Amino acid sequence: MRIGVLGTGIVGTTLASRLVKNGHLVRLGSRTVDNVAAAQWVAGHPDVSGQGTFASVAGWAELVINATGGLVSLEVLAAAGAHGLAGKVLIDVANPLDFSAGFPPTVVAHDGLSLGEQIQLAFPDALVVKSLNTMNADVMVHPRSLSGSHSVFVASDHSEAKQIVSALLQEFGWTPGEIVDAGGISASRGLELYLPLWLSLMGAMGSSHFNVAVVR
Ligand SMILES: NC(=O)c1ccc[n+]([C@@H]2O[C@H](COP(=O)([O-])OP(=O)(O)OC[C@H]3O[C@@H](n4cnc5c(N)ncnc54)[C@H](OP(=O)(O)O)[C@@H]3O)[C@@H](O)[C@H]2O)c1
Numbered sequence: 001m002r003i004g005v006l007g008t009g010i011v012g013t014t015l016a017s018r019l020v021k022n023g024h025l026v027r028l029g030s031r032t033v034d035n036v037a038a039a040q041w042v043a044g045h046p047d048v049s050g051q052g053t054f055a056s057v058a059g060w061a062e063l064v065i066n067a068t069g070g071l072v073s074l075e076v077l078a079a080a081g082a083h084g085l086a087g088k089v090l091i092d093v094a095n096p097l098d099f100s101a102g103f104p105p106t107v108v109a110h111d112g113l114s115l116g117e118q119i120q121l122a123f124p125d126a127l128v129v130k131s132l133n134t135m136n137a138d139v140m141v142h143p144r145s146l147s148g149s150h151s152v153f154v155a156s157d158h159s160e161a162k163q164i165v166s167a168l169l170q171e172f173g174w175t176p177g178e179i180v181d182a183g184g185i186s187a188s189r190g191l192e193l194y195l196p197l198w199l200s201l202m203g204a205m206g207s208s209h210f211n212v213a214v215v216r
Pocket of ligand 1: 006008011029030031068069070096
């Protein structure tokens with residue numbers, strides 16, 4: 001599949017590398033066509049990867065991942081363009097965290113809406129799926145690096161999009177039983193509000209290499 005990853009940080013490059021390993025064609029999107037981080041990543045995967053602006057990468061892709069800072073994601077997706085996102089699965093990995101007043105951060109919501117909901121509202125023709133925002137980048141793509149069973153959430157108003165994302169997650173190593181359907185895109189509220197707890201746990205444990213499990 002042609003997958004466009006918007007974001008050149010640790011999350012974007014980690015997801016992009018794993019997707020390439022799994023046989024996908026991947027391009028990294030950024031504000032500038034010659035972004036240095038993207039160029040370094042592309043140099044490591046010259047035959048199957050590329051880079052470009054947010055708009056060119058979204059337009060090229062069959063599936064788009066938002067791995068940009070949560071406070072700029074709507075701006076990034078506007079730059080990508082509604083046309084480039086229409087009809088496509090858009091995986092939103094971002095967390096709208098405001099660290100400007102220190103720790104713990106504020107989870108920013110506008111009119112009580114999570115970022116996932118705001119993205120779906122702003123781009124009604126995109127099939128937005130909130131997922132993978134509740135763990136660190138390495139755990140996202142190497143779930144078997146943790147002992148035992150643990151959970152990854154998917155939230156979306158589009159059941160067919162959830163199935164596509166579930167298939168990608170299984171390629172990363174998640175088992176079907178570990179992929180928890182949290183409901184519609186409004187479930188993004190809880191998935192984003194979990195972040196202050198995740199950050200507290202990280203501080204208490206001195207490590208970001210952990211996750212939680214939903215058990216019955
Ligand atoms: N770190 C983790 O393990 C982790 C885990 C779960 C979720 N997340 C979430 O994943 C997202 C990505 O995190 P990250 O640490 O990899 O990257 P990041 O530093 O939060 O974001 C990097 C991207 O944001 C873009 N960007 C920054 N300022 C911008 C602006 N003013 N306008 C437009 N674009 C701008 C950058 O564009 P350029 O490429 O042009 O510089 C870059 O591509 C975040 O929302 C984060 O909360 C992170």
